[in-house]
Amino acid sequence: xxxxxxxxxxxxxxxxxxxxxxxxxxxxxxxxxxxxxxxxxxxxxxxxxxxxxxxxxxxxxxxxxxxxxxxxxxxxxxxxxxxxxxxxxxxxxxxxxxxxxxxxxxxxxxxxxxxxxxxxxxxxxxxxxxxxxxxxxxxxxxxxxxxxxxxxxxxxxxxxxxxxxxxxxxxxxxxxxxxxxxxxxxxxxxxxxxxxxxxxxxxxxxxxxxxxxxxxxxxxxxxxxxxxxxxxxxxxxxxxxxxxxxxxxxxxxxxxxxxxxxxxxxxxxxxxxxxxxxxxxxxxxxxxxxxxxxxxxxxxxxxx
Amino acid sequence: xxxxxxxxxxxxxxxxxxxxxxxxxxxxxxxxxxxxxxxxxxxxxxxxxxxxxxxxxxxxxxxxxxxxxxxxxxxxxxxxxxxxxxxxxxxxxxxxxxxxxxxxxxxxxxxxxxxxxxxxxxxxxxxxxxxxxxxxxxxxxxxxxxxxxxxxxxxxxxxxxxxxxxxxxxxxxxxxxxxxxxxxxxxxxxxxxxxxxxxxxxxxxxxxxxxxxxxxxxxxxxxxxxxxxxxxxxxxxxxxxxxxxxxxxxxxxxxxxxxxxxxxxxxxxxxxxxxxxxxxxxxxxxxxxxxxxxxxxxxxx
Numbered sequence: 001x002x003x004x005x006x007x008x009x010x011x012x013x014x015x016x017x018x019x020x021x022x023x024x025x026x027x028x029x030x031x032x033x034x035x036x037x038x039x040x041x042x043x044x045x046x047x048x049x050x051x052x053x054x055x056x057x058x059x060x061x062x063x064x065x066x067x068x069x070x071x072x073x074x075x076x077x078x079x080x081x082x083x084x085x086x087x088x089x090x091x092x093x094x095x096x097x098x099x100x101x102x103x104x105x106x107x108x109x110x111x112x113x114x115x116x117x118x119x120x121x122x123x124x125x126x127x128x129x130x131x132x133x134x135x136x137x138x139x140x141x142x143x144x145x146x147x148x149x150x151x152x153x154x155x156x157x158x159x160x161x162x163x164x165x166x167x168x169x170x171x172x173x174x175x176x177x178x179x180x181x182x183x184x185x186x187x188x189x190x191x192x193x194x195x196x197x198x199x200x201x202x203x204x205x206x207x208x209x210x211x212x213x214x215x216x217x218x219x220x221x222x223x224x225x226x227x228x229x230x231x232x233x234x235x236x237x238x239x240x241x242x243x244x245x246x247x248x249x250x251x252x253x254x255x256x257x258x259x260x261x262x263x264x265x266x267x268x269x270x271x272x273x274x275x276x277x278x279x280x281x282x283x284x285x286x287x288x289x290x291x292x293x294x295x296x297x298x299x300x301x302x303x304x
Numbered sequence: 305x306x307x308x309x310x311x312x313x314x315x316x317x318x319x320x321x322x323x324x325x326x327x328x329x330x331x332x333x334x335x336x337x338x339x340x341x342x343x344x345x346x347x348x349x350x351x352x353x354x355x356x357x358x359x360x361x362x363x364x365x366x367x368x369x370x371x372x373x374x375x376x377x378x379x380x381x382x383x384x385x386x387x388x389x390x391x392x393x394x395x396x397x398x399x400x401x402x403x404x405x406x407x408x409x410x411x412x413x414x415x416x417x418x419x420x421x422x423x424x425x426x427x428x429x430x431x432x433x434x435x436x437x438x439x440x441x442x443x444x445x446x447x448x449x450x451x452x453x454x455x456x457x458x459x460x461x462x463x464x465x466x467x468x469x470x471x472x473x474x475x476x477x478x479x480x481x482x483x484x485x486x487x488x489x490x491x492x493x494x495x496x497x498x499x500x501x502x503x504x505x506x507x508x509x510x511x512x513x514x515x516x517x518x519x520x521x522x523x524x525x526x527x528x529x530x531x532x533x534x535x536x537x538x539x540x541x542x543x544x545x546x547x548x549x550x551x552x553x554x555x556x557x558x559x560x561x562x563x564x565x566x567x568x569x570x571x572x573x574x575x576x577x578x579x580x581x582x583x584x585x586x587x588x589x590x591x592x593x594x595x596x597x598x599x600x601x602x603x604x605x
Binding site: 071075078082085087089103104105117180184 | 325326327328329331332333334335336338339342343346355356357417418421422423424425426427428429430431432433
């Protein structure tokens with residue numbers, strides 16, 4: 001089943017500002033990262049998926065339902081965590097999440113039970129009875145996540161869930177999102193402007209820029225065969241390159257570095273052997289993992 | 305703390321916390337009517353400060369206390385001297401200031417707070433339509449105001465019914481007085497709630513909203529005063545249209561006249577313009593509601 005599908009989706013505000021331009025994408029259930037700079041159109045896309053705003057043109061379907069014609073059906077099965085502060089300070093987390101559970105159609109007792117369950121899953125225990133106004137940013141983000149989870153949705157839309165968190169808080173939030181996507185059996189769309197953050201937890205990555213699709217693919221397809229060894233010697237770089245080529249290793253030059261694709265552990269031995277035989281002063285030898293960012297950068301260059 | 309579920313109760317060392325993991329919800333999901341009902345009840349409770357801090361309860365219950373006290377006093381005096389001090393409608397009229405202040409606190413509590421905290425996206429990302437949100441809040445305020453006026457009227461009725469000297473027919477006559485009184489209270493509630501909620505929905509700052517509500521109701525009173533001393537009979541008789549308070553009174557006089565007021569006691573002369581008053585009241589409520597819905601079509605999208 002296709003989780004989210006869009007066909008030539010376009011949204012312009014007032015005929016001038018283009019938030020989304022001809023976006024066509026289809027993703028399978030799992031954890032999906034939606035990456036783009038601020039103003040790239042991430043929030044606009046989420047609002048269209050929720051049926052909160054109508055696209056200017058194009059088709060969209062979420063969980064097989066069209067949010068432009070049946071927004072209530074989509075929203076019943078989707079949980080949304082907004083980017084901005086949205087919690088009334090004088091209510092306790094338990095009261096707020098219970099109330100919002102009822103607003104999603106849960107009966108009274110079920111709403112109360114599911115609210116404490118959801119708060120427990122995001123790691124809020126006794127503090128859930130205190131007013132939200134006294135919570136730290138990290139706790140508030142957890143409450144926002146819990147209210148998106150309370151009605152047991154099939155898809156979570158998370159708009160910048162790590163916003164305002166310190167590094168430890170970011171890691172904890174990402175781990176939580178990963179757990180929801182893998183153990184809870186709920187698909188997640190995570191929005192972020194930090195590629196490095198979402199690529200750690202996603203199965204699929206959608207990158208948009210200026211409302212246009214840069215790339216959408218499985219993360220494995222983007223990162224496979226990308227590990228390389230970077231070798232740097234203080235002198236004799238040419239000799240080493242020649243020797244390695246003779247050993248049938250495809251060497252690439254990158255400034256003072258020699259880049260050798262890492263086939264298996266023997267590659268290390270071959271390189272070290274070559275360096276030792278030529279008696280060269282080895283400066284460094286380390287494994288580089290291609291960042292997904294480089295893939296996007298390369299693609300942008302080829303497009304240009 | 306994990307819920308004590310049967311899955312967790314298995315032979316194991318006591319004191320061990322079992323993580324029973326995430327469980328999908330298989331139970332019923334209620335439809336739009338139930339969600340609307342839940343939001344409506346939540347609104348009525350909010351107005352009276354239930355489920356809120358002790359501070360939020362002070363003002364609503366102070367007002368409830370005063371109107372109840374007045375009603376009890378009226379009933380007691382009547383049972384002692386056997387004379388009607390104030391009819392049900394006169395009671396509602398004399399409480400108008402308290403109703404205005406009550407609206408000024410309750411309406412911002414219902415809508416401004418949600419605007420301020422930015423919680424609306426959490427509502428609107430759920431199946432509930434925007435119009436339902438606004439209508440549930442409006443209905444909650446109407447109900448609360450009607451209870452505020454109707455409750456004491458019921459007390460007055462009980463006092464009169466239990467002390468009547470005419471037996472069952474006395475109780476019956478009293479009931480025939482009460483019912484128009486309750487209708488009149490409903491008119492009060494509809495007009496004041498729709499205007500109050502519309503004003504409060506324009507701002508997220510509760511103090512501004514409260515001030516705005518009071519201002520709308522108070523500023524219009526002098527206009528009535530000016531119009532009613534103009535040297536034109538038609539202007540005098542139409543003067544009541546200028547303020548919600550007198551508009552309600554005029555409509556009441558026309559629709560339920562004899563049932564509500566004894567002759568000349570209403571303090572407002574509407575001449576033959578009764579239908580104009582009624583039409584104005586209906587248009588006012590309908591207009592304010594339409595504007596409220598329009599407001600919520602735009603907000604937080």
